[in-house]
Amino acid sequence: MIDRPPCPPRGLARRTLLGLVGAGALAAATGCARGSYTRPAPGNVLTLNNDVATWSEAYDAASAVLERRTGSRLAVRAVPNQSTYQQIVRMSAQTDATTDLFKWWNGYRLQDIARGGIVTDLSAVWDQAEAEGWVNPSMRGSFSFDGRAWALPLYKTYYPVFFSRRTFADAGVAVPTTFAEFVDVAATLRDAGVTPIGAPGATTWESIIWFTQLLIGHSPDFYEDVTAGRASYLDDTATAAMELWSRMYADGFFSEPDVDASDFPGRFAEGTLGMALAGTFNVNSYTEAGLGPADVGMFLLPPVDPGAEQAVVVESAALCVSANAHKHDQAMAVADAWLATDVQQAWVDRLGDASANPAALPTGSLVTDLARDVERVRPREVTRYWEASPPVLVEGNVQDLSAFMVTPTVDNGIAVLRNMQDRADAEWKAWRA
Amino acid sequence: MTVLTPAAEVERPASTPAAGPARRGPRSVLAVALFLAPAVALVGVLMIVPFLDTAYRSFFNDNGLSRTFVGLDNYVTLLTSSGFGQTLVNTLMWVVGTLALPVLIGLLIAVGTHELRWGALARFSLVLPYALSGAATAVVWTFVLRDDGALNAALAALGLAHLEQGWLLEWPLNTVVMIVASTWQGTGVAVILFLIGLQAIPPSTIEAAKLDGASGFRLFWHITLPQLRPITVVVVGISVVNSLKTFDIVWLLSKGGPGTASETLALTMYRETFTLARYGAGAAVAVVLTVVVVAVSWLYLRRQLQAN
Numbered sequence: 001m002i003d004r005p006p007c008p009p010r011g012l013a014r015r016t017l018l019g020l021v022g023a024g025a026l027a028a029a030t031g032c033a034r035g036s037y038t039r040p041a042p043g044n045v046l047t048l049n050n051d052v053a054t055w056s057e058a059y060d061a062a063s064a065v066l067e068r069r070t071g072s073r074l075a076v077r078a079v080p081n082q083s084t085y086q087q088i089v090r091m092s093a094q095t096d097a098t099t100d101l102f103k104w105w106n107g108y109r110l111q112d113i114a115r116g117g118i119v120t121d122l123s124a125v126w127d128q129a130e131a132e133g134w135v136n137p138s139m140r141g142s143f144s145f146d147g148r149a150w151a152l153p154l155y156k157t158y159y160p161v162f163f164s165r166r167t168f169a170d171a172g173v174a175v176p177t178t179f180a181e182f183v184d185v186a187a188t189l190r191d192a193g194v195t196p197i198g199a200p201g202a203t204t205w206e207s208i209i210w211f212t213q214l215l216i217g218h219s220p221d222f223y224e225d226v227t228a229g230r231a232s233y234l235d236d237t238a239t240a241a242m243e244l245w246s247r248m249y250a251d252g253f254f255s256e257p258d259v260d261a262s263d264f265p266g267r268f269a270e271g272t273l274g275m276a277l278a279g280t281f282n283v284n285s286y287t288e289a290g291l292g293p294a295d296v297g298m299f300l301l302p303p304v305d306p307g308a309e310q311a312v313v314v315e316s317a318a319l320c321v322s323a324n325a326h327k328h329d330q331a332m333a334v335a336d337a338w339l340a341t342d343v344q345q346a347w348v349d350r351l352g353d354a355s356a357n358p359a360a361l362p363t364g365s366l367v368t369d370l371a372r373d374v375e376r377v378r379p380r381e382v383t384r385y386w387e388a389s390p391p392v393l394v395e396g397n398v399q400d401l402s403a404f405m406v407t408p409t410v411d412n413g414i415a416v417l418r419n420m421q422d423r424a425d426a427e428w429k430a431w432r433a
Numbered sequence: 434m435t436v437l438t439p440a441a442e443v444e445r446p447a448s449t450p451a452a453g454p455a456r457r458g459p460r461s462v463l464a465v466a467l468f469l470a471p472a473v474a475l476v477g478v479l480m481i482v483p484f485l486d487t488a489y490r491s492f493f494n495d496n497g498l499s500r501t502f503v504g505l506d507n508y509v510t511l512l513t514s515s516g517f518g519q520t521l522v523n524t525l526m527w528v529v530g531t532l533a534l535p536v537l538i539g540l541l542i543a544v545g546t547h548e549l550r551w552g553a554l555a556r557f558s559l560v561l562p563y564a565l566s567g568a569a570t571a572v573v574w575t576f577v578l579r580d581d582g583a584l585n586a587a588l589a590a591l592g593l594a595h596l597e598q599g600w601l602l603e604w605p606l607n608t609v610v611m612i613v614a615s616t617w618q619g620t621g622v623a624v625i626l627f628l629i630g631l632q633a634i635p636p637s638t639i640e641a642a643k644l645d646g647a648s649g650f651r652l653f654w655h656i657t658l659p660q661l662r663p664i665t666v667v668v669v670g671i672s673v674v675n676s677l678k679t680f681d682i683v684w685l686l687s688k689g690g691p692g693t694a695s696e697t698l699a700l701t702m703y704r705e706t707f708t709l710a711r712y713g714a715g716a717a718v719a720v721v722l723t724v725v726v727v728a729v730s731w732l733y734l735r736r737q738l739q740a741n
Contacts, residue, residue: 083707083708084707086707086710087497087707090496093498094498112498113498115498115499116496116497116499117498118498202601202602202691203601203687203688203691204688256580256581257602258579258580258581258601258602259581391709391710392709392711395704395708395709399689399691399692399693400692402690402691403690403694405691406602406690406691407603407691
């Protein structure tokens with residue numbers, strides 16, 4: 001007790017020390033913030049912002065090839081929450097704190113920000129890529145607004161039916177080639193005590209998947225018209241799709257709507273789930289669960305109406321060059337090279353999903369066979385519903401479709417279509433204003 | 434609590450005629466202002482200014498990239514939208530549910546375990562969920578309430594398959610079970626506050642009542658409960674405000690669905706602002722929510738504090 005130094009000096013010293021540490025940390029924090037956001041990245045680094053943390057290895061692989069081609073390499077930032085990510089891009093794009101490149105969505109979501117003037121016109125890049133044969137020209141429409149292209153396809157996800165080979169073998173069914181056969185397969189699986197189709201969406205965007213599929217199964221033309229505001233959700237085609245969806249629920253083909261798609265690989269492996277209609281980007285969760293081509297297969301769902309054109313839903317995120325990019329010229333050089341076959345090959349080999357460049361097929365991925373099928377069948381590719389109409393309209397309709405999946409009666413389906421049309425009337429008016 | 438204590442203290446001196454503010458000299462006014470300045474500045478910068486900014490934004494049509502003045506359009510759209518009535522009903526259900534369950538159960542647990550030998554252990558186990566974050570609670574309850582979740586599995590295992598429900602899929606059932614989930618988590622704070630209240634009751638009043646022959650329910654109703662009034666004001670006040678701004682548990686359990694059936698005002702605010710990028714419309718909901726919270730709190734506290 002006696003040896004203890006008097007308290008006041010110790011207290012003061014501690015306080016001073018704490019003050020210094022605090023001030024130092026604050027200075028360091030402000031320094032970092034300035035350094036990484038409001039100034040150009042050092043050396044040959046270009047910054048790229050995106051909302052998927054698991055793609056960093058694939059970006060690194062693409063970056064290595066890009067560096068050889070353009071001299072620039074990518075430093076990727078990931079904001080893994082989609083809402084937060086959108087706020088960050090919207091808010092930073094008009095300031096000097098933006099990244100040089102960023103990921104967005106194609107279709108109307110891209111139009112939304114193109115109207116705001118935060119992205120660079122990439123029409124010349126598209127012209128060049130099309131001339132080189134690096135991209136299917138039919139994709140250009142969903143990246144364009146006002147006659148100009150504003151982004152490049154980051155990847156290309158198809159929406160096929162994933163199926164468990166084990167479940168199919170146990171039930172003695174084969175891959176269906178017509179919609180009627182598909183219905184038979186589902187009925188056989190149901191009778192065997194297996195959930196025929198896993199379909200989440202009670203509280204998620206996934207409620208659009210089956211709605212879209214049944215619409216394009218009846219008429220891809222109608223789907224494109226209704227999503228562009230040229231047709232009504234109260235049209236007979238939409239009603240027929242909704243009635244079919246309801247009937248499939250009544251027939252016991254679907255899982256409960258609050259299942260989690262991340263459980264599907266496990267259920268495929270144990271043979272308790274037959275199929276799931278999903279984006280090929282899901283392939284990684286199957287691979288990580290140890291499932292390979294011997295366990296999981298994919299097929300394009302045949303059209304409901306045998307006379308309708310075979311169509312498939314396609315999703316492509318968009319790679320944009322910020323209008324305010326610190327290193328705009330270098331970013332444009334990277335955009336020029338992005339769709340090149342060698343860059344895309346390195347990118348999709350790590351990503352496991354398909355590329356917008358038909359020559360770059362992912363090596364050793366479950367998707368490769370499907371991509372070859374697509375090359376052979378050449379189905380009509382339609383933009384995913386999420387990107388195919390103005391965002392506010394889509395978000396509202398997603399919630400209505402989720403509500404339908406919870407109570408999938410015909411009456412409820414018709415009520416949902418009516419809501420969707422009311423919303424379409426209001427939101428198209430707002431969009432065109 | 435931090436808001437209540439000074440308010441309560443301000444009320445009391447005002448009612449005693451001895452200390453009138455008129456007698457303060459300029460120096461003392463300056464001193465009071467200086468002492469108050471940091472708190473006023475903090476509240477001003479962190480609450481009043483953002484609120485005024487939000488109110489200002491609510492008069493614009495704003496998508497984050499461009500902004501046009503639309504006057505009261507956002508309010509008109511909100512108040513006339515088909516989902517607004519449902520949102521208010523849900524918010525009201527949360528207020529009533531939060532008052533009926535956590536406050537009542539908290540009071541019963543506090544009183545029931547206050548003098549028990551193993552009371553501390555019982556209280557600990559009941560208060561423990563309060564240490565969890567709202568998000569963690571919601572994740573746990575998702576596993577319980579999902580259609581293929583633990584509750585339905587348990588019912589099936591007990592031979593009660595006919596009682597299986599889509600707990601989170603049907604309104605109003607989903608709102609009710611979410612209130613139960615939030616009760617499981619939120620009762621702890623009511624228990625703690627009521628215990629503080631119980632400890633503040635002078636033992637002499639209880640002993641006197643016992644000598645007069647009061648016991649059991651009569652003792653509780655006529656002696657204990659009236660003396661818990663100040664703390665009840667606090668618990669009810671906190672519960673009402675918390676229930677009006679319920680967000681995390683609903684967002685994580687049902688996303689306000691199916692459709693917008695279980696949405697509360699706070700969820701509407703989030704959806705408009707962050708999902709739909711309609712910042713003006715989101716700001717309008719925020720202003721309406723703030724007005725409701727402030728009005729309810731003010732009416733309630735004014736009544737209660739005056740009564741005290």
